[in-house]
Amino acid sequence: MKKSEKVRGISNYLYVIPALIMVLAFLIAPVVFVIYASFTDWDLLHPMNFVGLKNYIKIFTDPNLLVSTRNTLIWVVIILAIPMFLGLILAVFIKNVWFSKQIKSIFYIPLAMSGAGIGIIWNWIFSRSGLLNSVLISLGVLTMPTSWLLNVPQNTFSMAVAATWQVTGLNMILFLMGLQNIQPEVLEAAKIDGANEWQTFTRIILPLLKPITTVVIILNIIGSFKIFDIIWVMTAGGPARSSETLAVSMYKESFSLYQMGYGSSIAVLLSFIVFAVGIGYLRIVGREK
């Protein structure tokens, strides 16, 4: 009996091995390698040389990285403000309408698309010969086409519109989940007590949405720190590296300028920020519970 239990114990481990190998090979090993590479001057061709904290010091003195950090923060603010607000408004308005399923599907479609696909669509809309210029010229708003993706900071705002289009649907779904969890009795009690629609919304619904709002905020912050594909497709971080975010700088330094060591250090820093935000999220959720 004891022997068979031992064998069973071993066989249990055997089942875990394939998954463990995958996690080690495709998650743990690359993370360890990137951390190691961030302390080297690796450029793909020459052997890696240990350079200590040089790459990390460079991050704080590189003017391009300062622009990237500023842009990343702009992205965080925009994504936190607009898609979250729109998501909440949409969720509240469609909650009790008969066509809420259709509206949900419409707003959810962009989320099912890849960031690169969204970048291509919006690049066409914002391009000089694109849809937006054509519409504005035909309406007489513009006399000449304008380059929406060329001027700073207009290009970042234009790309944020594309990202908003993608993210709003997810926020709406999450807020809808939150709204559905609110007990109807609570709202009825407010009504009996004489609260009007606005008072019910601000004093009952919004406080009860706090847990889901926390989730939405954290997801949006993490998403905006990681934003890459839309920017890469629409401007590639240009012109003159003016629309880069930290994720784009990480890619550009690594794969365009072949400074894999420096690119790795940006990756580590970015991961650290996202990780810290994630921990913050878990703590907040824990406190709520």
Added chain:
Amino acid sequence: MKRFFIWLLICIFVVSFGLAFSGCKKEAAVTETTAAQAETTAAETTAAPATEEETTTTEPLSGPLRLFTDKPGWQNGWDAVFAGFKEATGVDVEMTGYTEIDTYTAAVKTGIPSTQGPDVFTWWSNYKIADLAKEGLLEDLSPLFEAEQGKYNPGILDSFSYEGTIYGAPVLVASWLMFYNKPVFEQYGLSEPKTWDEFMDLCEELKSNGVTPIGFTIGGGWTSFFWFQQILASNYPEAYYAICQGEQSWNSEEVKKTFEIWKEMIDKGYFTDPGVDLGNDIPPMFAKGEVAMTYCGDWYTAYFDAIELKGGEDYSMFVIPPYEKDRPKTVIYEAGPICISKNSQNMETAKKFIEYWISDKGQQIWSEAMQFVSPNSAVPKDHLDSVKQKISADVFGDPDAELIVRFWEATLETISLPACASFDKFVLAPDTYESVMEELDQMSSKAWEEFKAQQ
């Protein structure tokens, strides 16, 4: 019963592991054999350069040949050459195409130090090929060119050489010219300019008639060097090369003059909005006559072909005259090579492929399929359209024309791309050219310092 299953599972695991291990060993043995064969063949080839008779070997060649390229869009050309090579040798070529330059570069740079990379691959000339050659990652192609002596311009082969050894065969030799809309020129009674003043008058005439003289963009992040290289290289070639090679400061009179000429053209409104797209916007604007000219490598005619403009009828080209009056006709050229990885597992086949590629037959097939001017002088030009024939005569056929390497390849790759970001800044705010020069100088000094430290 349970115990039986557990033991069965363990047996399966052990047997699979054993089989996998023996498979690996076998594969390794095969790899070693192939490598040994390749080494032997390589040694034989080096010892005695093959003559045409000797190359018709009866030994079967290993294959298929793995080719990586960043030019998968040239499918017609590749297919034609691959078919010709298969007919000649019986070996297939498997092409892996990358449309993203960064991904492609990373794939090649990480692939060729091992045996898992491509056998042959397309690359870039000058500093970019030297980077790989210096690390011993490329096969010497000099013996293959001995059979084709006199057919290839030594200047072009120099672009593919490092310390006197040729490491690349030409895939593309493109000259950078001004393409112009013929009907627009005819409408306003304009002709190809012979001097800079004539060129400026022509731009002014077009501008006064509501036509934007020149299509130009900084979109895409790499195109802003076009006019910098043209003005600097055609007027001050010594300074151009010295700056590209880190021997002269960017804070120089020649660079300042270049920016001033360029700024004057921007200020006069001779260029399109820099936000236009090189491939999607400029060709239709050019076709409609909204833009009269555009400066680019002659591969740009593929965009005109795509919108059914006919070379010689709808458009033609001229060499931009230099600003400095005593300068000869100067043409920027870019040369793209195809190289053999030193770690190729099909070395003999790869050499055969390059031998076929540079032969008259291979070049004729490539030139006919791609409508490129072949750098092999023995290849006839009569299949090319009139613009391509004009390029062939005016550029490669003119002994007085000075050919200068494109900026992209003429300097370190750690300089060319960041420099474009600085040029972008200048285009968006032309008055800032002095600070842009300062920025370029600092960036260049640092890049050269790092480059020299690696030597």
